[in-house]
Amino acid sequence: MDCRGLFLSLFDYKTEKFVIAKNKKVGLLYRLMQLSILAYLLGWVFLVKKGYQEVDTAIQSSVITKVKGVAFTNTSELKERLWDVADYVIPSQGENVFFVVTNLIVTPNQRQSHCAESSGVPGALCSQDSDCPKGEAVITGNGVKTGTCLMGNNNSSGICEIFAWCPVENVSKPLKPLLGKAEDFTVYIKNTICFPKFNFSKSNVLHTKDRSFLKSCRFSPENHYCPIFRLGTLVSYTGNNFQEMALEGGVIGIQIEWDCDLDRDPSACKPHYSFSRLDNRFAEKSVSSGYNFRFAKYYQDASGEEFRTLMKVYGIRFDVLVNGKAGKFNIIPMVINVGTGMALMGAGAFFCDLVLIYLIKKSHFYRDKKYEEVRLTSQKFLSKRLVNGKQASGLPAGQGPLGQVQTVEM
Numbered sequence: 001m002d003c004r005g006l007f008l009s010l011f012d013y014k015t016e017k018f019v020i021a022k023n024k025k026v027g028l029l030y031r032l033m034q035l036s037i038l039a040y041l042l043g044w045v046f047l048v049k050k051g052y053q054e055v056d057t058a059i060q061s062s063v064i065t066k067v068k069g070v071a072f073t074n075t076s077e078l079k080e081r082l083w084d085v086a087d088y089v090i091p092s093q094g095e096n097v098f099f100v101v102t103n104l105i106v107t108p109n110q111r112q113s114h115c116a117e118s119s120g121v122p123g124a125l126c127s128q129d130s131d132c133p134k135g136e137a138v139i140t141g142n143g144v145k146t147g148t149c150l151m152g153n154n155n156s157s158g159i160c161e162i163f164a165w166c167p168v169e170n171v172s173k174p175l176k177p178l179l180g181k182a183e184d185f186t187v188y189i190k191n192t193i194c195f196p197k198f199n200f201s202k203s204n205v206l207h208t209k210d211r212s213f214l215k216s217c218r219f220s221p222e223n224h225y226c227p228i229f230r231l232g233t234l235v236s237y238t239g240n241n242f243q244e245m246a247l248e249g250g251v252i253g254i255q256i257e258w259d260c261d262l263d264r265d266p267s268a269c270k271p272h273y274s275f276s277r278l279d280n281r282f283a284e285k286s287v288s289s290g291y292n293f294r295f296a297k298y299y300q301d302a303s304g305e306e307f308r309t310l311m312k313v314y315g316i317r318f319d320v321l322v323n324g325k326a327g328k329f330n331i332i333p334m335v336i337n338v339g340t341g342m343a344l345m346g347a348g349a350f351f352c353d354l355v356l357i358y359l360i361k362k363s364h365f366y367r368d369k370k371y372e373e374v375r376l377t378s379q380k381f382l383s384k385r386l387v388n389g390k391q392a393s394g395l396p397a398g399q400g401p402l403g404q405v406q407t408v409e410m
Contacts, residue, residue, distance in 0.1 A: 053327035065094030069185030102246035115166035249291035258324025
């Protein structure tokens with residue numbers, strides 16, 4: 001019998017019955033939920049997130065950089081030397097990543113020959129020739145072992161001889177940056193962006209015919225359309241000191257953010273800059289902080305023999321990172337968000353129904369009024385209940401056809 005009843009219940013049809021419950025607490029809860037959903041829809045979805053707009057995040061960006069400035073040095077290795085952009089900017093053609101040399105260690109006049117390995121290299125120390133296997137490359141060193149152990153004056157320990165560019169690299173670090181004057185160099189960062197979905201493009205350079213504008217202006221938080229940055233000021237925006245950073249190098253991130261509301265005038269679409277140091281974000285005194293690499297300049301003497309000058313350069317690498325989005329009114333996202341808000345309204349009513357029929361003290365009374373089971377009886381039985389078209393005494397007063405609204409008070 002239970003199985004039969006369960007099977008027949010599959011063919012039941014449920015229709016809504018509206019019951020007005022005179023319960024102030026549940027009524028207040030319902031209005032508060034309506035106001036909260038309405039505030040979320042209007043305040044967050046439409047005003048803050050601009051849910052009525054179609055959004056394009058596939059930004060296309062081009063970055064061109066150009067550094068300017070000169071510095072003079074006088075060292076024992078390089079003598080008197082003037083440094084310009086061809087010497088201290090790598091690569092010479094500016095891109096979204098460029099490097100400015102601020103310090104260096106020079107090992108001049110290196111030639112390929114036999115010499116002693118650097119004593120600081122692991123595996124370089126020896127006491128006999130067998131400690132220096134011939135042909136074995138020194139992985140963290142400067143060359144290939146020759147099989148000879150060069151003994152020192154005390155004859156207690158020696159250093160393996162290697163075939164390499166000799167003399168080996170100078171490992172002493174300068175106590176102050178060689179190109180400390182780079183603090184006053186300037187860098188020009190031109191950024192052009194395009195949002196292809198809306199066929200909209202913009203540049204971070206002020207559109208003007210005044211040729212002297214870029215020669216005299218300097219970037220400031222209030223002047224978004226002057227892309228000329230002083231390097232010292234740029235580093236200071238990250239909370240670092242340029243001279244300290246120039247000694248061992250570092251990495252600076254320049255973030256350009258475009259957030260464009262295309263329902264407004266194009267002039268309202270402005271670049272927003274932020275700056276951060278990327279190489280020591282988690283620990284200031286870390287062995288991994290700083291930035292350096294090596295390169296060499298090669299020459300030939302009168303006899304045709306090749307020699308070189310090795311440079312280990314320290315400096316600041318600048319990474320220009322561009323991202324952004326653009327939005328424009330479109331009826332489709334607006335209809336979707338309005339529909340979502342209406343669905344949330346229905347969810348609020350469903351929650352209040354659960355409170356009314358399950359969680360309050362008189363929930364059984366409201367539950368009985370909300371859910372009513374109606375069965376269709378035979379014509380013979382109905383004829384006994386109706387007399388001359390008048391209501392039978394067995395039919396409860398106030399009960400009418402399906403869908404009638406009832407008011408319940410407690």
